[in-house]
Amino acid sequence: MASGRGGLQPRKQPRQVRAELTRQRILAAAAHVFAEYGYAAGTTNRIAERAQISIGSLYQYYPNKDAILVELATRHLDAGMAAIACPQDEGPPRPLEEAIRGYVHLSIENHLDDPQLLRVMAEQAPRSPELLEKMSRYQQSRTAYVRELIENHPESRVDDMHTAARLVVSTVELTVHQLAAAPDPLAPARLENELVAMITRYLTGGPQGVEP
Missing domain, CATH: 1.10.357 (Tetracycline Repressor; domain 2)
Incomplete structure (x- = not known):
């Protein structure tokens, strides 16, 4: 399922407010794209377009869509445990x-x-x-x-x-x-x-x- 850019870990851990906001935009965009198109058609190009950033900027944060989906799943589990x-x-x-x-x-x-x-x-x-x-x-x-x-x-x-x-x-x-x-x-x-x-x-x- 990997897109050719290996790894499931985020590339960049944001340390500034602007970078964190960009990461949140990517995750929010990915959530909409995966829900609308499914996983196979939920490409990083569609995610970047939905987040209104370049594909190069997206890859600065995540190596592939697998890593984005893993982070979304992790956030869901964290919310469930916190509840x-x-x-x-x-x-x-x-x-x-x-x-x-x-x-x-x-x-x-x-x-x-x-x-x-x-x-x-x-x-x-x-x-x-x-x-x-x-x-x-x-x-x-x-x-x-x-x-x-x-x-x-x-x-x-x-x-x-x-x-x-x-x-x-x-x-x-x-x-x-x-x-x-x-x-x-x-x-x-x-x-x-x-x-x-x-x-x-x-x-x-x-x-x-x-x-x-």
Whole structure:
């Protein structure tokens, strides 16, 4: 998938405001181009034209479109991790359904900006070692977050907390990724309500997911 200008790391780390603004313009332009044209047709020429800079200026910042897509994917993962980084409130636990709703809502919110771009990032972003490491840490942080929500909660009926947390994270991530970018996407509120109902029933319904 590389364009012939090797590497996935940005060429220039901006140290001045003007350079940082140029980098942001490139990333914003790339997000629009990838969402509109897809990855194969989302060329660096189109990105440079959309950013209103020369192709030579673009290559001063990024060696190829792979590096741009990797940075967009990295920023998306960083935003997702930051959204759940706030410490939970002390005191009596919230109702489990409310706690799960908060998590599902954050996940959906993080996918609303441009679902078509997210599909490109999920399916076509080059898997550099750095990106794979970040994806692993992203999954670990989300699993730890959900486990903290359900562990020792009086309404929880699952026996294996770690497996349950991983199932919840995978279910939410895969479902939101698929349905948010579908040709006929579900309304966010409807998607949230149904995911919350499904997950809450699983967590509160006993070891086999049914009422004893």
